[in-house]
Amino acid sequence: MSRKVFCDAKVEEYLLALGQKGKPCVGLLIGQPTLQQTDYIVHANGLKEQDPDSDAGTQDLPAADVVSQHALVETRMLPGGMYVLGLFIVHPKNIFEDNALLQRVKLMLLNMKASFDANPLLMGYCDELTNGGRIVLHIPTKGNQLKSKVISLATETPTVSSCDWKRGDKTTNWHQFSTYFDTDDVCPLWRKTGKEQQYETEANLTECAKTINEQLADAKILFNGELMPGKEDVRQLLKGGNKEGKTQVRIYVPSPTTIPDQEATIEQLSGALKFDGIVSSKVYVHDQCSFRELERFIKSDIVRSLMARIQIHCDSLVQSDGDPLDKITLNELPRRLYFPIQPSVPGCPQFSDYLFPDEETETALGQIQDVLDLELDPEHIDATVEVVPAVKEEERHDAKECGSVSETDGEVKLNNPMVTTVVGAVVLLIALVAYFLLK
Numbered sequence: 001m002s003r004k005v006f007c008d009a010k011v012e013e014y015l016l017a018l019g020q021k022g023k024p025c026v027g028l029l030i031g032q033p034t035l036q037q038t039d040y041i042v043h044a045n046g047l048k049e050q051d052p053d054s055d056a057g058t059q060d061l062p063a064a065d066v067v068s069q070h071a072l073v074e075t076r077m078l079p080g081g082m083y084v085l086g087l088f089i090v091h092p093k094n095i096f097e098d099n100a101l102l103q104r105v106k107l108m109l110l111n112m113k114a115s116f117d118a119n120p121l122l123m124g125y126c127d128e129l130t131n132g133g134r135i136v137l138h139i140p141t142k143g144n145q146l147k148s149k150v151i152s153l154a155t156e157t158p159t160v161s162s163c164d165w166k167r168g169d170k171t172t173n174w175h176q177f178s179t180y181f182d183t184d185d186v187c188p189l190w191r192k193t194g195k196e197q198q199y200e201t202e203a204n205l206t207e208c209a210k211t212i213n214e215q216l217a218d219a220k221i222l223f224n225g226e227l228m229p230g231k232e233d234v235r236q237l238l239k240g241g242n243k244e245g246k247t248q249v250r251i252y253v254p255s256p257t258t259i260p261d262q263e264a265t266i267e268q269l270s271g272a273l274k275f276d277g278i279v280s281s282k283v284y285v286h287d288q289c290s291f292r293e294l295e296r297f298i299k300s301d302i303v304r305s306l307m308a309r310i311q312i313h314c315d316s317l318v319q320s321d322g323d324p325l326d327k328i329t330l331n332e333l334p335r336r337l338y339f340p341i342q343p344s345v346p347g348c349p350q351f352s353d354y355l356f357p358d359e360e361t362e363t364a365l366g367q368i369q370d371v372l373d374l375e376l377d378p379e380h381i382d383a384t385v386e387v388v389p390a391v392k393e394e395e396r397h398d399a400k401e402c403g404s405v406s407e408t409d410g411e412v413k414l415n416n417p418m419v420t421t422v423v424g425a426v427v428l429l430i431a432l433v434a435y436f437l438l439k
Helices: 009-020 064-075 099-117 201-217 235-241 291-316 363-372 390-394 417-438
Strands: 003-008 025-032 038-046 083-090 133-139 147-152 159-168 175-188 220-223 249-252 272-285 335-340 350-355 405-408 411-414
Touching: 003 009, 003 133, 009 038, 009 083, 009 133, 009 159, 025 064, 038 083, 038 363, 064 083, 064 099, 064 363, 083 099, 099 133, 099 147, 133 159, 175 201, 175 249, 175 291, 201 272, 201 291, 220 291, 272 291, 272 335, 272 350, 291 350, 335 363, 350 363
Parallel strands: 003 038, 003 159, 083 133
Antiparallel strands: 025 038, 025 083, 133 147, 147 159, 175 272, 220 249, 335 350, 405 411
16 A cells, blocks of 8 residues: 655645756655555755855755754754655656665665664654655656655665655645643763763753653543543544634643662762753644544654753753863753744644744744745744743852852852841841840
8 A cells, every 4th residue: 555645735836846946956845644644744845055156066965964964953843743754856867767866865864764763852753654664755857747755764675665646735624732741850960971070961961851751651641631542533622612722631640659669779879950841832633643643742742842952952052071060050941932834824733943041033033944944024933832931030040159069078058048048047046045044
């Protein structure tokens, strides 16, 4: 049974316009796979040219590592349930008949797979729904005859099979499910291997994300206060006048009341990492999506969002091994914002980007243009879903001000105004009692 691919009409128009330019290029196909062997393409974007002024290799394609890195960065911006389903190639030669070009395309797909395998918490692939297959679409530079195939990566040698590409003239109904996930965990703080005074920030934060991923694996999701049968599709919620977007979604993580003695261990740690905050989640699914798939998409959206923030945050850090080590370090992960991929279409899926507290909303427009090839206006950006509390902005301190610890003769002293006030009051009370007793 060949896979069916329904491509949004505006997305196909974008692809055909790239072919009319007559210049070879490579891009990503973004969409949602299904258990019914049908993929829905909601977005496509060509990779930005590395050197637009270069005349070398007019028919050349970008390097495989460039494509895989772009796919990794773009996946950070996708909501749960949306994946890089494959590639499109604009080229004058038929890539399925030219063996050299086909091998280049296979190498790109294998590099993408290796990149996502190295970053599992980004949830880059959903092989349970795609059976390891990736869509490859050829767009000729002359004419408008699109040809698509599925290249399977499930075996050591990628195989090519047929694919039925169809233009979706009717807009697909996408249903939005929104929720929040509150996390408040304390994780061990591990030192960098071979370094006594340094910690691996990304490795420690990634361990926190792994913990949350394990918690969500056992979590229960209630829709309007009910557990829904996994095999039923989401249209069950839309019956009886329940409108899209009004569904209440709650996530409950089980917590064991006791720990078996054989599982209890004592470890010597040099510190602890408190990982807390509230993560917003928006997931978009089609009519035939089952609740089992929807729950998977919601959980993966939360983990992917956390991992995306961790990677973006750590990419922004500049610290050498020789820098002094603070006793208390605050790592503020960027907040999530949302934007529609087709602003003129009501109910279309929204993708995400991330901003640090000191960045303006307009900062995201350039990133969206470079990665997704989308031109948006500032009013299209919804930055109100996650807000940095004003009190947190006012009370942000460095390590020396915020409870910095100075070790003197084995004692730890806290620099905390509230503690100082309480201690001062106690000393004053003792002094008054002594005064009246000795009077």
